[in-house]
Amino acid sequence: MTTRLDHSIGDALFDRAQRVIPGGIYGHQTPAFLVAGAFPKFLSAAHGCRVVDPDGHQYIDFMCAYGPMVLGYGDPVVEAAAERQRRLCDVGTLPAPVMVELAEKLVDITTGMDWAMFAKNGSDGCTWSIAVAREATGRDMVAMVGGSYHGVHGWCNAFQRGFPDGERATVLTFSWNDAASLERLFAAHHGKIAAVMITPFRHEGMHDSELPTREFLDSVRRQCTSNGAVMIVDDVRAGFRINIGGSLQHWGVTPDMTVYSKAVANGYPLAVLLGADSLRTPAQGVFYTGTFATQAVPLAASLATIEQLIVRDAIVHMDRVGRRLCNGLAQRASAAGLAVTLSGPPSIPFMTFVADDGGFDRSRTFSAECAGRGAFFHPHHNWFVSMAHSDADIDAALAIAEVGFAQVLAEHGADQA
Ligand SMILES: Cc1ncc(COP(=O)(O)O)c(C=O)c1O
Known part of the structure; x- marks a missing residue:
């Protein structure tokens, strides 16, 4: 079982939402596209590259609102x-x-x-x-x-x-x-x-x-x-x-x-x-x-x-921190004995697990564990970095990702040779 935060305030809000909004939250932000119980359903504040859910948990956000926050929230x-x-x-x-x-x-x-x-x-x-x-x-x-x-x-x-x-x-x-x-x-x-x-x-x-x-x-x-x-x-x-x-x-x-x-x-x-x-x-x-x-x-x-x-030469910055993220993920996955594919431009990266074979089981475990520890990686949509992501933010997220990979090993076992 992946690490789970208490989302009781956000969940209560979602119950209210379901009574007055079809599906509670619709479109690509529906909780159905994330991992039930692992991700927040709402965000109540955001600053730079960090977002805060209604229960007060903070996440390093690798979705940037699905792209718009190119300089960071509240620039x-x-x-x-x-x-x-x-x-x-x-x-x-x-x-x-x-x-x-x-x-x-x-x-x-x-x-x-x-x-x-x-x-x-x-x-x-x-x-x-x-x-x-x-x-x-x-x-x-x-x-x-x-x-x-x-x-x-x-x-x-x-x-x-x-x-x-x-x-x-x-x-x-x-x-x-x-x-x-x-x-x-x-x-x-x-x-x-x-x-x-x-x-x-x-x-x-x-x-x-x-x-x-x-x-x-x-x-x-x-x-x-x-x-x-x-x-x-x-x-x-x-x-x-x-x-x-x-x-x-x-x-x-x-x-x-x-x-x-x-x-x-x-x-x-x-x-x-x-x-x-x-x-x-x-x-x-x-x-x-x-x-x-x-x-x-x-x-x-x-x-x-x-x-x-x-x-601010932001495109160069985003390319650089995006590469730092991708290289760090590739290294940590390989150290754990897991084969991953990192694709897309470095500033709009995406990671899949080879053993998932087109599915997203390991991606869901990985992203759920990371969400429980404060890094928001979508399980099956490409990610985004911004000008507000510093090297320190990337390194903090990589430390979390390392635990995410360990959880993938624990739940799904090692890749077959
Ligand atoms: C490539 C592409 N085209 C069009 C759209 C639609 O844009 P909007 O959601 O602002 O209507 C999106 C949204 O994700 C997109 O990624």
């Missing part, structure tokens, strides 16, 4: 910028000047992008980018990597329930790192594919976070160009942890459109659609709006976030 510079804007105006009858400043900054730093528009979440950003591609090409079909996550809208909802099959009628799928599978789609649907949407690493649920090969990305780029399709990068999850100019710049590839959300405003709700000049008129033609779409506080927070990412 003082971002919070001050947000507060300044809040005093001026947040949701207004017309947009605030900061919208133009942020658009200029994003266009300035993002390779190949000439305009920016704003929304509230990644799902809206991805769906809207496809609408722009359809408007630009006069075509309907969209190609995406099978199983990839692009949000909750009907065309790509991972669970499909509640949406008619027709919503997926225009969606084609190809395989990650398999350029030939995309070639086959273009051949079979010649002149009909409006857009190809890809992510900077493999985003298939419950799958190792495989990185792209350079050949794959080059080929996607070439195929989009030669077939007149729009290449869209869904940078919602990876954005601002790999390259400040857009994640695919790491591999030297430039898309036609980029969608950001999670980390763009250090926790404030914002999504950004960026596009090349050739898509400016179609972007203007697709009616997009939202009561809160131009909310000014997140825009100001985003401007400050981007400036601080640059000033």
